[in-house]
Amino acid sequence: MLALKPLLAKLFAKRVKTSVLKWSNKPVETQNKVFLKLIEEASHTEFGKDHDFKSIKTHQDFIDRVPIRDYEALKPYVDRVVAGEENILWKGKPLYFAKTSGTTSGAKYIPLTKESMPTHVEAARNAILMYIAETGNSAFVDGKMIFLQGSPILEDKNGVQLGRLSGIVAHYVPKYLQKNRMPSWETNCIDDWETKVEAIVEETLPEDMTVISGIPSWVQMYFEKIQSKTGQKVGDVFKNFNLFIFGGVNYEPYRSKFENLIGRKVDSIELYPASEGFFAYQDKQDEKGMLLQLNSGMFYEFIEADTFFDKNPKRITIEHVKLGVNYVMIVSTNAGLWAYNIGDTVEFTSIKPYRVIVSGRIKHFISAFGEHVIGKEVEYALRDATASTQISVSEFTVAPQINPESGLPFHEWFIEFEDEPDNISALAQRIDASMQQQNSYYYDLIIGKVLQPIQITVVKKNGFQDYMKSIGKLGGQNKIPRLSNDRKIADALYTQKLTK
Numbered sequence: 001m002l003a004l005k006p007l008l009a010k011l012f013a014k015r016v017k018t019s020v021l022k023w024s025n026k027p028v029e030t031q032n033k034v035f036l037k038l039i040e041e042a043s044h045t046e047f048g049k050d051h052d053f054k055s056i057k058t059h060q061d062f063i064d065r066v067p068i069r070d071y072e073a074l075k076p077y078v079d080r081v082v083a084g085e086e087n088i089l090w091k092g093k094p095l096y097f098a099k100t101s102g103t104t105s106g107a108k109y110i111p112l113t114k115e116s117m118p119t120h121v122e123a124a125r126n127a128i129l130m131y132i133a134e135t136g137n138s139a140f141v142d143g144k145m146i147f148l149q150g151s152p153i154l155e156d157k158n159g160v161q162l163g164r165l166s167g168i169v170a171h172y173v174p175k176y177l178q179k180n181r182m183p184s185w186e187t188n189c190i191d192d193w194e195t196k197v198e199a200i201v202e203e204t205l206p207e208d209m210t211v212i213s214g215i216p217s218w219v220q221m222y223f224e225k226i227q228s229k230t231g232q233k234v235g236d237v238f239k240n241f242n243l244f245i246f247g248g249v250n251y252e253p254y255r256s257k258f259e260n261l262i263g264r265k266v267d268s269i270e271l272y273p274a275s276e277g278f279f280a281y282q283d284k285q286d287e288k289g290m291l292l293q294l295n296s297g298m299f300y301e302f303i304e305a306d307t308f309f310d311k312n313p314k315r316i317t318i319e320h321v322k323l324g325v326n327y328v329m330i331v332s333t334n335a336g337l338w339a340y341n342i343g344d345t346v347e348f349t350s351i352k353p354y355r356v357i358v359s360g361r362i363k364h365f366i367s368a369f370g371e372h373v374i375g376k377e378v379e380y381a382l383r384d385a386t387a388s389t390q391i392s393v394s395e396f397t398v399a400p401q402i403n404p405e406s407g408l409p410f411h412e413w414f415i416e417f418e419d420e421p422d423n424i425s426a427l428a429q430r431i432d433a434s435m436q437q438q439n440s441y442y443y444d445l446i447i448g449k450v451l452q453p454i455q456i457t458v459v460k461k462n463g464f465q466d467y468m469k470s471i472g473k474l475g476g477q478n479k480i481p482r483l484s485n486d487r488k489i490a491d492a493l494y495t496q497k498l499t500k
Contacts, residue, residue: 006138013132020126020283022103022354023295028319035059035299038332041115045353046336047077050314052123059301062339063315068303068330070341071108081336084158089336090115094389097157109157110275112168116335119296120165120278121172127245127281140497143240143302144211146182146200148218151189165275183208193218193313201225204381209238213245216254217395217479221465223261233263245385247271249479250358250379257392257418272358274343277333290354294318297334302327305345306372308362315339323348326374328362342442345374364481366411368400369450373411375482379452380438382415384432392418395464398483399490401455408452411435414493416459428456463498468497 023030039062043053051065060209069076080088082097087244094111112120117318132138149166156162170188173181183200190196199220212219215402223234230237244258244266251258251270258264272280275389277298280290292300300318305326306315321327329346343363346356360375369372378398386393401412413431432453436443445451467489468474481489 001381003139003142005141009129009132009138009141010136013129013138016126016129017045017133020130024291025295027354031299032316035332036293037063038299038334041334042076042090042336042338044087045090046080047267047336049417051338053114054150061318061369061455062332064378066332066339067136069096069337069355070183070343072338074340079108079112079334081155082160084160086471088442089338090334094335096154096168097160097162098168099162099396100165100275102357104427107325108275110165110337111335112165112275113335115297116277116333117168117172119293119334120169120273123278123281123293123296124169124271124273125174125236127271128281130281131243131269131285131292132282134283137242137267140210140240140243140291140333141180143180143209144182144204144207145211146204146209148212148214148222149188149202151191152185152416153189160167164275176279182209185226197482198224201469205230205237207208207238208240210240211243211245212241214231215248215479216246216251216258217245217249217464219246220254220257220261220394223258225262232294234261235263235266242266244268247273248433250258250375252379257394260418272356274342274344276337276340277331277335279329285364287350287355289350289357291319292354294354301330301331301339302329305329305362307373318354321351321354323351326376327494340448349374358383360482365484366398366483366485367398368402368485369409369445371439372443373398373439374484377435377500378413379481381434385427389421390419390426391421392481394418395459395480395488396482397464397480399487400485401487408449410452411454412490413454414459414490414499415456416461416463420458424456424458427455431456457493460498460500463493467492467496 028275037057042048056062056065077089086093090113094113095117096112097109098108098112098474100108137437148163149170152167152170154161169175183203187199187203190199200250208322226234226237235241246268247270267285270282270290278293280292283291303313303315304320305328308328324347325349329342329344331340331342343361345359347360349355349357365374382393396413396415398413399410402409436446446453465474468478
């Protein structure tokens with residue numbers, strides 16, 4: 001007989017699925033309603049007045065009045081919000097600021113409002129409920145669940161609570177899950193990531209863990225410590241662990257390593273959360289891509305990545321996107337972000353319903369020679385090259401080597417292996433062949449003798465963790481960029497003697 005909590009979860013999942021299908025089956029109509037509501041709600045804000053929101057009736061009106069902005073361009077408005085002013089980007093004051101790592105401006109403060117905050121919570125909840133609705137698996141809700149996240153300790157910033165997004169979300173765990181949730185509040189508040197993971201291991205080892213969630217690179221660290229301490233596979237330590245929830249990076253480069261650490265396959269749910277919004281989650285186990293959240297107070301625009309840096313790139317709505325095209329995703333939200341470039345590139349894997357994969361970052365690419373290499377391509381090349389082998393990769397990043405000591409320039413792949421393969425050259429050849437097959441620009445540069453094939457530099461065990469620690473970004477939501485158009489990371493790996 002099914003216990004009460006799993007039974008209620010199944011009933012709730014059925015209701016949520018009906019609700020999701022209702023809006024996902026009417027995507028264009030749903031987005032139009034969201035768009036008009038956003039414009040109306042913000043028409044009396046300072047931003048709305050500056051951009052004549054009262055006269056905006058169509059998407060073209062919006063394009064004409066509201067240019068695309070990144071954080072740097074929106075910062076004059078954000079600074080006023082942070083200073084405590086009201087009705088600037090959105091009505092009233094935000095509930096929170098999600099603090100993220102910035103670039104030229106230092107830390108970024110992304111507003112979260114009383115309208116936007118529930119959408120983060122509901123999307124995370126619905127991802128699990130849609131899984132239950134599809135598979136019928138709900139027994140895990142009686143077990144313990146761990147969410148590797150940032151500290152929930154919040155600061156005050158001119159009357160608004162400030163913290164990391166994952167720490168803010170920790171305050172919204174439903175009451176019916178609080179007894180199941182791990183780690184403890186005290187452990188979650190530990191700032192130092194390595195100390196925190198050690199404490200989490202101690203707390204979770206005696207428990208019946210059924211769900212484990214977090215960014216793959218940091219869950220890997222947790223799994224490795226479990227295995228080191230017990231001498232057992234994670235799946236043997238936690239016999240009822242059957243659901244892994246992840247987000248932030250592509251799971252594929254980690255999949256074989258995780259299956260080895262766990263000792264068996266487990267179901268997984270991919271999420272696409274960000275401080276700017278919870279954009280998508282995996283709604284089907286057997287479908288590629290994540291369901292784009294069209295009914296969550298966010299209006300989406302898309303620009304083909306190849307044209308993004310043109311003078312006036314074409315901005316399209318969900319109605320006009322095509323499968324397999326690399327788009328820069330632009331969002332306007334009920335947190336007061338307007339035509340905002342979050343920096344991600346996506347591809348649609350389905351348009352009935354609309355599902356996406358994250359293909360990379362518009363700033364994270366290599367085009368030192370006009371090759372236009374993106375994150376999705378290097379991730380696929382590595383997966384392709386290691387398929388049907390015993391090679392297990394812990395982490396990697398790619399950078400151009402423009403001025404080698406001898407020979408032609410090349411792309412340098414920095415790879416940390418679980419067990420270093422005997423033949424690095426053979427692996428490099430397979431990776432390069434996959435890159436040439438995927439990217440015609442890269443192929444032409446190799447054939448034209450502008451570039452030589454890739455070279456692999458082996459990173460020492462835990463080298464990437466040591467690098468992240470050295471720049472103060474170990475743990476939390478931080479992750480290694482898959483590729484860079486400069487050698488900032490590459491040079492640091494050499495300088496810190498983290499390569500072999």
